[in-house]
Amino acid sequence: MKIQYIKYALLTTVFALGSCSDDYLETIPTNQTSPENVFKTTETIAMAINGLAKIMTTQHIGQGYNGEGTIKLYFGEYPGNNFRKDVSASIANLENIENTNSSLNAYPWHYYYMLITNANEIIAKVDGADGPANDKKYLKAQALAYRSFAYTMLVQIYGNRWIDSNNGETKSVVLRLSPSDSKELPLSPLKDVYTQIYKDLDLAIQLFNESAYKRDATKNYFIDASVAHAIYARAALNRQDYTVALKEAGLAKKDYPLMSTTAYKAGFANPTSEWIWSSYGAADEQLHYFSYGAYMGYNSNAGAVRNTPSRISKEFFETLSDSDIRKGLFIDPTGYPVADYNEDTGLTVTKSQFNKDIRAKYPDIQGDAKTAAYMQVKVKNNVNPGVMHLNHFRSSEMFLIEAEALHFLGRDGESAKVLEALTKGSGRDVNYTCTKVGKDLFNEIVKYRGIELWGEGFDWFDYKRWNLTIEKKMGSQGGNASPTFAKTFTPEMNNKWTWRIPKAESDYNPNI
Structure with missing residues (x-):
């Protein structure tokens, strides 16, 4: 095993442990190199790029x-509209949005600026490294894509929704673009952050094309031009820049056909034909009981799953067509007496027929795990407690952006046809048709985005947007x-769902 050098954001330089699976995340031993040597050659910079993947x-x-x-669970799903999990009221009830001392408030800031600071080092130094010019181009392109992804996520959390931003004039986050930047930087207007995201992605796509970089088909955790287009599409949608979103979504998905229904039911733990970008997962590359899979995988032996199974909201579930395979990824209590389960928590009575039938159908549920009405069986682990590949972009999202x-x-009319292509054309619901227009069509988009992307980190972000x-x-x-x-959150509540800048930043940066 080797020790990976990572220059952390904000206050300090630390070292992060990283193990190796084949050539995945090949890292630099800190007892053999100095920080300067990390950027000496394109080979060592490739290891630094892998460090960015490892941070995630x-x-x-x-x-x-x-x-x-x-980010997917604590920010995207727990406080969302369609997700149910009886853990941490402070997270699900948005209690820390204005608490600048909270670790939850600070986490996205710390995490994404860690990515940004490391990416900035690579962007600044890769051109001066020893190695082939083409390698420098695609390595720089990857770092630019990481930086744009991090800023895209940051402004969704700490920035106003675009319609509340006075056309982007409201302040959002700090634009840190160079290792030589002063720590004393003010918050930038939201429009300036999006301008930089677009600029980074334009250059990244240009460099990917110039280098003719082709990602190894088995290495979905590397970034290529398709990933850059996908980030672009998501950022443009958040900015309500619909012409750009439409164009970029089409470019992002063109080489990623929708997966089969068999693949759809296989547990969302491994890349399929439609996974555009993901994080690697294996038994020697895991976070054990603190990984996404240990909170979500229905077959996990982690306490967060065994004691509190993740569920879909009943209200949303009941809007779904019985012919839609996605409805079948949740435990339907229809036909069982209410005495078999708790109407609020969904938890089944231990000796009930409902509980027995769930276990018979899904024997990989842990023997001491609780089962529940509306429990999800969409996501499962490859290895317990939480080993799985973690998806970040699928072509399905690109269809929905279109x-x-x-x-x-x-x-x-074109919008409805895209919904049909995603739902009927993929076999997810062979009976689906759409002739809706106006507000009814928008509600249809909300519904099908909700079921297609359920549990993948979009719910709260979508409702905010x-x-x-x-x-x-x-x-x-x-x-x-x-x-x-059981609470209601209207859009004007909790600082309009805009997280306050963490105290750790304002203490460090006098211009906040």
């Missing part, structure tokens, strides 16, 4: 924070939220 699946600032997986962009560009109310109801109200979580 590494534990940061404390237990339970697991790179990108934490549908939304077309709708807001006034092209509802759409300026829609999140409403969670108890069983007595027709829902399945536990009383602690």
Whole structure:
């Protein structure tokens, strides 16, 4: 095993442990090299790029924070509209948005600026490294893509939704673009951050094309031009720049056909034909009980799964067609007496027929794990407690971006056809047709984005972007939220769902 050098953001330089699976994340032993030597050759810079990939699946600032997986669950799903999990009211109920001392408040800032600071070092120094010119181009392109991805995620959390930003004039995050930048930088207007994201991605795509870089088909964790286009599409959608979003989504998905229904039901643990970018996962590259899979995989032996299974909201589930295979990825209580399960938590009675039938159908559920109505069986682990590849972009998301962009560009007929291509054309629901227009079509996009991307980290981000109310109801109200979580969040609440800048940054940076 080797020790990976990583220059961390903000206050300090530290070293992160990294093991090796074949050539995955080949790292630099810190007892054999200086920080200057990291950027000496294209070979060592390639190792630094791998370090960026490793940051996305590494534990940061404390237990339970697991790179990108934490963003997906703590920020994207737990506080969202369609996800139910009876853990941490402070997370699910948005209690820390304005608490600048909270570790939850600080985590995305720390994590994404860690990516940005490391990417900045590579961008600044790769041109001066020894090695082939083409290698320098695609390594720089990857670093630019990482930086643009990090800023895209940061502004969704710490920036206003675009419609609340006075056309991008409101302040958002700090634009750190060079290792030589002063620490004392002010917050930048939201529009300036998006301008930089676009600029980075334009250059990254240019460099990928000039270098003719082709990612090894088995290495989905590397970034190529398709990934850059996917980041571009997501950023443009958040900025309500629908023409750009439509164009970039089409470019991102063109080499990633939608997966088969068999692959769709296989557990979302391994790259399929439609995975554009993911993080690597193997038994010797894992975070054990603090990984995304240890919180989500229905077959996990982790306490976070055994005690509190993840569920879909009852209200949302009941809107889905019985012919849609995605509805079948959740435990349907239809036909079982209410006495067999708790209407709020969904938890089944141990000796009930409902519990027995769930276990018979899914024998890989741990013997001491609780089962529940509306429990998800979409995501499962390859190896316990949480080993799996972690998806970041799928071509399905690109279809949905196209549908939304077309709708807001006034092209509802084309938008409906995209929804049909995603749902009927892929076999996900062979009976699906769409003839809706206007507000009805928008609601259809909301619905199908909700079921297609459920559990993958989009829910809260989408509701914030759409300026829609999140409403969670108890069983007595027709829902399945536990009383602690049965709350309504309107778009103007909690600083308009805009996280405050962490105290760790304002203490460090006098211009905040």
